[in-house]
Amino acid sequence: MKVALLLLATAFAAVSADKEPWCRCAAFITYEYSEIMVYEAPEIAIESCIDDENQCKKACANELNGASNDGDLWMMTDHGVTVGQDICSYLASRFIFWINNKKVYGYYEVCGGAWQWSGVESMQELCCDGGQQEHCVSKKHPRSLLRN
Template identity: 60%
Template sequence: MKVLALLLASLAAVSAQTEPWCRCAAFVTYEHSEIMVFEAPEVTIDSCTDDAKQCKNSCTKELNDFSNNGNLWLVQENGLTVGQNICTYMADHFFYFIHNHRVYGYFEVCGGAWEYTGVASQQLLCCNGGKHEHCISK
């Protein structure tokens, strides 16, 4: 009887899962951590087990479209650069200074590990007090 109850509970948990999904985000890499600096809207995919390529391709397109292939100085519809949008997002989370860091695009399938899309910023990112600035070499 207990086995039957466990089996039914497992079946209910599996059937309660939502549709397969894919997350796309940009990160700045530090020596011991990764910091998310941008997240695109979720992408619906067909399968959590078979569609990593679909997720990667969708995220690559999304991140490249957002930044014109990694251009942090692209002025977006809101009148701010991609870099300024990132610096503003970071300042809103009490992270005011970023100096000489590349921004990298990643994708995540159904809650799995983040994987690199191959997308990277053309320029290094520098935020000074939440303001996007041109980077000066170290």
């Protein structure tokens, strides 16, 4: 039994060693117990799964900041809609129609490891109503507005 496990572990290590290193980069909105991916950038080439974590992080931050003018959800894209509307449309295509007051955060992943924050955060909060981006409104109770 031990020999079989050793052979299996050796085979797995050999197959894993042949894989090329890679870096994933994506944007997420965060809930208390979950994350929802709202955008995935093209894969980023790196030299090593062990030595190039900082290269992955920097390239991911550059990609996300470049695609959104440093996190501006109201920036117009080349295809005539805002970054936030792109996200709302993407979410609506996955049956998520309403998002209220959520920041969008950039994360990177090296060679299948854990997702890590890239330091990128949207300037504004994201709000989607029926799949359409809207300006977010503070959720103060109407009576509290009268007291101010």
